[in-house]
Amino acid sequence: MKSILKKVIPHILVLILFVIVSVSYFSPVLQGKKIFQSDIVQYTGMAKQQNDFRANTGAETYWTNSAFGGMPTYQLGAKYPHNYIKKLDLTLRFLPRPADYLFLYFIGIYILFLVFKIDYKLALLGALAFGFSTYLIIILGVGHNAKAHAIAYMPLVLSGIILTFRKRYLYGFLLTTVAMALELVTNHFQMTYYLLLLVVVLGIAYLVDAFRKNELPQYFKSLSVMAIAVILALGLNATNFLATQEYAKESTRGKSELTINSDGTEKESSNALSNEYITEYSYGIVETFDLFIPGFMGGSNGESVGDDSDTYDFFRKNQVPPLQAKEMVKSLPMYWGDQPIVAGPAYIGAVVFFLAILGMFLVKGRIKWWLLGGIILSLLLSWGKNFGFFTNFFIDYVPLYNKFRAVSSIQVIIEICMPILAVMGLHYFFKDSVEKEKKVNAIKYSAIILGGISLIFLAFKNSLFDFAGGNDGYYIQSVGQDFVDALKTDRKSMFTSDTFRSLFFVILSAGTLWFLLKGKLKKVTAIVILIVLLVIDLTLVDRRYVNNDSFVAARQMDKPFQENAADLQILEDKEHYRVYDLSGNPFSSGRASYFHNALGGYSAVKLKRIQDIDDFYLSKGDIGILNMMNVRYLIQTGDSGGVSAQINPYANGNAWFVQNVKIVEDANEEILSLDSLNTKQTAIVHKDFERLIPNKIFAQDSTATINLASFTSNQLVYDSESKEDRLAVFSEVYYPNGWNAYIDGKLTESLRADYLLRALYIPKGTHKIEFKFEPNIVITGGRIALGSSILFGLMLLGGLYFEYKKKA
Secondary structure: OHHHHHHHHHHHHHHHHHHHHHHHHOHHHHHOOEEOOHHHHHHHHHHHHHHHHHHHHOOOOOEEOOOOOOEEOOOOOOOOOOOHHHHHHHHHOOOOOOHHHHHHHHHHHHHHHHHOOOOHHHHHHHHHHHHOOHHHHHHHHHOOHHHHHHHHHHHHHHHHHHHHHOOOHHHHHHHHHHHHHHHHHOOOHHHHHHHHHHHHHHHHHHHHHHHHOOOHHHHHHHHHHHHHHHHHHHHHOHHHHHHHHHHHHHEOOOOOOOOEOOOOOEOOOOOOOOHHHHOOOOOOOHHHHHHOOOOOOOOOOOEOOOOOOHHHHHHHHOOOOHHHHHHHOOOEOOOOOOOOOOOOOOOOOHHHHHHHHHHHHHOOOHHHHHHHHHHHHHHHHHOHHHHHHHHHHHHHHOOOHHHOOOHHHHHHHHHHHHHHHHHHHHHHHOOOOOOHHHHHHHHHHHHHHHHHHHHHHHHHHHHHOOOOOOOHHHHHHHOOHHHHHHHHHHHHHHHHHHHHHHHHHHHHHHHHHHHHHOOOOOHHHHHHHHHHHHHHHHHHHHHHHOOHHHEEOHHHHHOOOOOOHHHHHHHOOOOOOEEEEOOOOHHHOOHHHHHOOEOOOOOOOOEHHHHHHHHHOHHHOOHHHHHHHOEEEEEEEOOOOOEEEEEOOOOOOOEEEOOEEEEEOOHHHHHHOOOOOOOOOEEEEEHHHHHHOOOOEOOOOOOOEEEEEEEEOOEEEEEEEEOOOEEEEEEEEOOOOOEEEEEOOEEEOOEEEOOOEEEEEEOOEEEEEEEEEOOHHHHHHHHHHHHHHHHHHHHHHHHHHHHHHHHO
16 A cells, blocks of 8 residues: 555645646636636627526527527537536636646646656656647637647547557557547547647557567557547547537538639639638748747747837837837737747747757657657648648648648647657666767757757858848838838847847756766756756746736626627617627627627638628628628717717518529529629529429518517527418528428428528418427437447446456
């Protein structure tokens, strides 16, 4: 018992330390504050209606009317039945946000190091190196929570895979299942896809090793075990996975039926994102060095330079008051790389970089090659259009790669591999079996490589770089050449100081290991020194971008939007209608969705048909289309800067009977026919739905009525009365998967009209019309998740019993 405690106590202390460090770094959470995350602010607006529904009814709605005229909530935090793996995830994230994600960073990779049988002290060092990697902190600052969530579980998945390859089949299976299920529950498939690429590299390295060792049967047995684990993990997340897959086909990530663009030019038929969209955020080849030097490319588009800068002097010379000048230099366009917007550098740390280079000289075998393979693959793909032939090959030929944008974010693989390589390097460095001469050479060569790079940059910076940013031309026109010259000088100063800074940390790290070899330091002392250097190195850079100033009062995040005069006016109207917010960009803000049923919203995965309507009409200022969407109010900014609500008297209402139907052959004709169309009288219907409309022309009947009787986000009830059969069009988004129409309680097939809306052929007489959102995918997925949970529970108990009997 004492021996077990002796083994367990260090790990318990490390976990407690992780909790303390996580909360300490984000210490304002102890005061009840919350980090201000711009993306989460928009998400809060988008998700408010469904959250209110859940709070008021205790039930879940899988449809919201508050965004883009209506959309499923699958990508807005929907809660699914029998999602027990989500409950485990919530249990692990017991700390206040964002400390919970930092803790997950730490614990996930710490477990991976333990699987590698690394000493807990080195595992602690590696966990801190990974968790405080600047990119991982920055994404917490801007609100990319799902991305951070997925990255945090990546090392845990690798842990299960490594265990399985090491022939620990039972524990490998159990850990892979749980870890992969947790990875999938984060619902960030782009990060999971990048993890898959790394796993492929790892698998190739282990395949080559198995072939050399004549162990191919064991290798394929491991693959079989992992395949079963992944299938079971998918089952545990069945509802989320199936719903996302179903929705993706109808979203902007799915294949468009249109073959023309809004300007009339031919559109490439594809179910993928465009090459330009995918590679918009391409990492610059030279920009790679900001992995080692944080200010290499100026940091971010909103960098603080202080009042000892040339830019501050520029403002003062131009009669800007001191206090105002100090505020202005807190957010300057210092970044001069290739990407449109950068919130900060992907800095890994000079200490980590030095130790990783050290590892390249000391680590041998399959571990070294899959780590190097992952780093190289990640780096080449992150360059995107700057390394076009390689990226285009992946876009054209590698399955699913063309489904994701922002290729620079694949550098998360580097963020994982470099700390692992660094710790493995130290692990071998501390081994007595490794010759001292090899250790000396590793220190020497690593220091020479990084020191040489630093000195070259310092000596030849003026000839190598011009420090000119992509938007400098705009600033020359708007502010003047002197301002840009001051910016360039500050960029150069930042480049110089941060290069010296990285060189300094390399020297200290190399010196620590050198003195250890000389017997001047003990192993534990050296590790402690390296941990201190590493934490200081990374956190000082991290806090340039995410610090105590990033936190606000909890209420500001819980209720990020405040009613203005226009909102208050509109909210007095308790009927069902839509609002179009023209006070900003309606399709890139969740503000209106927070208060109203908005036509706009904020999402990268909106329904593709609403995006098409925006491309063809709304974005061009053609707002006649708003009538068919029942937009009753437009929020506009007046000449004085205030906002007001303008009533649209021409809105069609919630439902109406049309007089005639125009059948069209394809999606192009369907959307183009909306131009100048009187949607109140005529409905445009695709030929696929023609079978549902016996009549195409309907006699005028002033007594025919159809009115909305009641409504919630997932159910609408109408009263209909007419002397003849008629076609009713509803100002609701048509979504084929889940919306069921009932006439007097009888399920009736609905159709799509006017490219975007629902329509229903209604027989004469008085009828009750109901639309209910009843997605079968949620029911099916829930059953699969329940079955998978029971199966995994039985396998867990059986496996543990088997191990117990085996040991007995």
